[in-house]
Amino acid sequence: MSGDSKSLYFGYGSNLWKHQMNTRCPENQFLGIARLPDWRWIINTRGYANVIPSEGDEVWALLYELSEADEMKLDRYEGVPVSYVKQTLPVEYLKKSDGGDVERQTVDALVYVDIKSTLTGPPRTEYIFRMNSAIDDALAEGVPKAYIDQYLRPRIPVDGPPPDNAKERVRTTIESAIDKLNSISPETQSSV
Numbered sequence: 001m002s003g004d005s006k007s008l009y010f011g012y013g014s015n016l017w018k019h020q021m022n023t024r025c026p027e028n029q030f031l032g033i034a035r036l037p038d039w040r041w042i043i044n045t046r047g048y049a050n051v052i053p054s055e056g057d058e059v060w061a062l063l064y065e066l067s068e069a070d071e072m073k074l075d076r077y078e079g080v081p082v083s084y085v086k087q088t089l090p091v092e093y094l095k096k097s098d099g100g101d102v103e104r105q106t107v108d109a110l111v112y113v114d115i116k117s118t119l120t121g122p123p124r125t126e127y128i129f130r131m132n133s134a135i136d137d138a139l140a141e142g143v144p145k146a147y148i149d150q151y152l153r154p155r156i157p158v159d160g161p162p163p164d165n166a167k168e169r170v171r172t173t174i175e176s177a178i179d180k181l182n183s184i185s186p187e188t189q190s191s192v
Contacts, residue, residue: 007071008109010034010091012041012061013049014127015074016134016143021062024077025070033142034063034091034109043155044117046083047124049131051113059151060143063093063109071110076178084112094142123156131156 008031015021021028040054051059066074078084091109094102123131135148135156 005068006065007068008091008093008107009064009066009071009074010036010061010089010109010111011064012036012051012059012111014130014134015064016062016138017130018062018137019133020130021064025064025066025074027067027070029065031063031065032094032096033060033138034093034107035060036089036091036111041151042118042120043123043127044114045119045121046114046117047121047127048083048114050117051111052118057151058147060138060147061091062138062141062143063091063107066110072182074112076182078112080112084114087111087113120155128156132158 009015009028011021015024018030021030036051036059038053038055038057039051039059040057041059042050042052044050075086080086087110088108089111090106091111093105093107093109095105096102131152135152139145139148
């Protein structure tokens with residue numbers, strides 16, 4: 001990837017929450033909604049969203065354009081390659097024109113897939129709040145309510161607990177430290 005190259009990202013879990021994406025990937029550009037046919041949305045045994053191949057099912061997501069820097073940040077947030085691997089898959093992008101018409105285009109997009117944790121499990125408590133925020137944004141952008149009701153709502157209760165501010169402060173501090181370390185040149189890192 002060259003320094004100015006862009007990639008399309010299919011955000012299907014808590015990255016449906018635009019605030020989270022803007023925080024994690026500040027250069028992202030939201031494009032619209034997209035659909036991945038013959039895959040199914042689950043909460044895996046780690047307690048997070050995942051997608052698995054499943055003929056006849058579909059996954060809806062928000063489609064973002066990412067800079068190379070934002071893609072690298074997202075890789076760290078998603079735990080690539082330990083928790084998720086990146087796959088480039090054809091998705092159906094529902095591109096809206098200025099007049100409101102929708103053109104369906106097949107585009108290649110990055111999809112983060114946990115290939116090791118493909119069985120279902122309960123969501124982590126902290127994840128419920130983020131997923132409820134994500135569901136609100138997904139519905140506002142046009143993800144079908146029938147999809148949310150069939151796949152997400154059976155796994156994500158409506159009344160999830162708010163995030164624990166102490167944990168959030170610790171997470172933010174750790175993420176800030178990681179970002180600072182990642183901004184140090186490799187030559188300097190070896191002397192640290």
